[in-house]
Amino acid sequence: MxxxxxxxxxxxxxxxxxxxxxxxxxxxxxxxxxxxxxxxxxxxxxxxxxxxxxxxxxRDVFPGFENAWTEFENGTGPLEADLRQVWERIADPAHLPFLRLFFEVFGQATAHPGYSGLLGDIASWHRPAVARFVREGMTPATAEDLATELTALWRGLQMTLILTGDHVAVGRVQARSLEAFCARTRTHAGVGTGT
Missing domain, CATH: 1.10.10.60 (Homeodomain-like)
Structure with missing residues (x-):
């Protein structure tokens, strides 16, 4: 080392x-x-x-969190099932310490220009979802919009998890939201978006 x-x-x-x-x-x-x-x-x-x-x-302490999006990008299962798996990984109670640190650093980064590189990295976290949505048959513009929407929804739910610690209630909201989200994706995607 x-x-x-x-x-x-x-x-x-x-x-x-x-x-x-x-x-x-x-x-x-x-x-x-x-x-x-x-x-x-x-x-x-x-x-x-x-x-x-x-x-x-x-990378070193929470690899399940780190790898969830990449595995989704490369996944071959039904879209909703694969997305559900991503959420379960990133919302795992064991990942709460990382989520707390992430949002703390994110808050600092929005106020200090020295963090511009990190903000660029954070802004690109939805790229694996864009790639998967395009593979599912969506246009690049639609895939970009939907990946941005999903990332924003999940970040909000992650913050709610930190605030409340109520995994059951947040999981319920997430499941309903994901079901509605995936229903809308079917109007934009080709074959392979089944649940």
Whole structure:
């Protein structure tokens, strides 16, 4: 493991445990046994470091969350069943710590220009859904609109999960919404959108 990878691993552990709202580069460097200059040397800025740490947390600690959309893009099952599987993966109670960190970082990113790269990554998270919808027979424009709609719906429901902790109620709302969503996709898609 390189020194950069070691530091990133330590930073990822720290932000998952403590969040990022009051995070300073000085405090972070003390927490991981390094110094400001070394962190800046490896990562360029606090914002880039936090963005990479968020990705490392998703990749290393919550791979089920990280891989859910890619598996959906490559899936061959009925559309509604495959989407239901994505939701079950990302809404798994074990993923709540990641969701809390994600929305905290997202809030910071919208207020600080140093996070522009991370915001670009977040904005492209619906791309696997677009690719799958196109494969299902939708036009690229329709696929883009529907993937954006679905991502926005699920982000709202994820925030509701964080606020309420009520997986049963949120799951009920999600199931009804997904059923209606998939019914509408059938008017835009070719064969293969059955449930």
């Amino acid at each position: 390189t020194e950069r990878d070691r530091l990133l691993h330590l930073v990822a552990e720290h932000v998952l445990a403590h969040g990022v709202t009051t995070l300073t580069l000085r405090g972070l460097s003390r927490a991981v046994g390094s110094n400001n200059r070394m962190l800046l040397y490896y990562f360029g800025s606090k914002e880039r470091l936090v963005g990479e740490a968020l990705q490392a947390v998703a």
